[in-house]
Amino acid sequence: MTLVRVQNVSFGYSADRRILDDVSLDIAVGDTIGLVGESGSGKTTLLRLLLGLARPDSGTISFDGQKLDPSNRAFMRDFRRQAQVVYQDPYSSLDPRQTIFSIIAEPLRSLKIGGDHAKLVGDALEAVGLDRDVAARYPHQFSGGQRQRIAIARAIVPGPRLLLADEAVSALDLTTRTRIVDLLSRLSQDMSLLFVSHDIGVVAALCRRIVILEKGRIVEAGDTRQVLAQPQHPYTQRLLASVPRLSLTQEPS
Numbered sequence: 001m002t003l004v005r006v007q008n009v010s011f012g013y014s015a016d017r018r019i020l021d022d023v024s025l026d027i028a029v030g031d032t033i034g035l036v037g038e039s040g041s042g043k044t045t046l047l048r049l050l051l052g053l054a055r056p057d058s059g060t061i062s063f064d065g066q067k068l069d070p071s072n073r074a075f076m077r078d079f080r081r082q083a084q085v086v087y088q089d090p091y092s093s094l095d096p097r098q099t100i101f102s103i104i105a106e107p108l109r110s111l112k113i114g115g116d117h118a119k120l121v122g123d124a125l126e127a128v129g130l131d132r133d134v135a136a137r138y139p140h141q142f143s144g145g146q147r148q149r150i151a152i153a154r155a156i157v158p159g160p161r162l163l164l165a166d167e168a169v170s171a172l173d174l175t176t177r178t179r180i181v182d183l184l185s186r187l188s189q190d191m192s193l194l195f196v197s198h199d200i201g202v203v204a205a206l207c208r209r210i211v212i213l214e215k216g217r218i219v220e221a222g223d224t225r226q227v228l229a230q231p232q233h234p235y236t237q238r239l240l241a242s243v244p245r246l247s248l249t250q251e252p253s
């Protein structure tokens with residue numbers, strides 16, 4: 001079943017420069033997709049469109065069969081609950097003046113989700129491998145990896161069906177990165193994941209499918225292992241050539 005359908009989407013921040021050019025992409029329920037491309041290829045821009053933060057100049061994006069329409073407030077409120085995002089920098093993405101509880105409960109408040117917030121926040125903390133008691137503390141008391149867990153807890157607390165991760169492990173050291181990739185892999189069993197990354201090794205470990213973006217165009221897409229073992233497009237071949245010793249033996253879990 002298709003959760004997100006991107007059809008022939010083009011977009012530019014200004015009329016004279018196209019950033020995304022005729023992009024089409026389906027995200028199925030339970031999919032894990034790695035979106036890979038050099039800096040400036042348009043990955044973050046595509047995420048912004050997928051979140052409804054910008055509108056395509058042409059083409060459509062639909063979620064669960066319904067067209068994404070930022071002017072439809074009721075639809076967007078429901079959509080925001082279902083599609084959440086984790087960003088790269090775990091230092092700037094958490095407000096230092098708020099407790100961990102307040103940070104993680106924020107989507108519950110802003111999306112007007114009822115229920116026992118203390119329990120929902122505690123459950124989210126446990127789901128990301130943190131103790132429920134940390135809710136009373138502040139961000140400065142945590143390491144980069146722990147902060148990224150907190151950012152992930154905030155993203156999953158409303159129970160999204162789609163998690164978008166924008167270079168979510170790029171700022172972390174290697175050991176911490178592996179742990180957060182393991183966490184995302186576990187969480188992706190319950191939701192679809194679109195994982196934006198420069199790091200093809202991480203995508204190989206985490207994502208069943210890979211989409212390669214060059215200058216706003218999808219030049220290759222398919223099963224990750226197949227694409228990485230036999231890249232068809234010269235751009236993919238160049239990207240892979242710049243990864244010296246990529247291990248393709250690890251199966252995405």
Ligand SMILES: Nc1ncnc2c1ncn2[C@@H]1O[C@H](COP(=O)(O)OP(=O)(O)OP(=O)(O)O)[C@@H](O)[C@H]1O
Nearest residue numbers: 013014019037038039040041042043044045046198
């Ligand atoms: N708000 C904006 N206004 C104008 N141009 C922008 C804006 N945001 C991004 N761009 C331009 O759009 C192009 C694509 O940027 P985008 O951030 O989507 O690429 P990216 O693939 O995510 O790059 P990176 O990996 O460096 O984050 C770049 O040339 C960038 O300068």
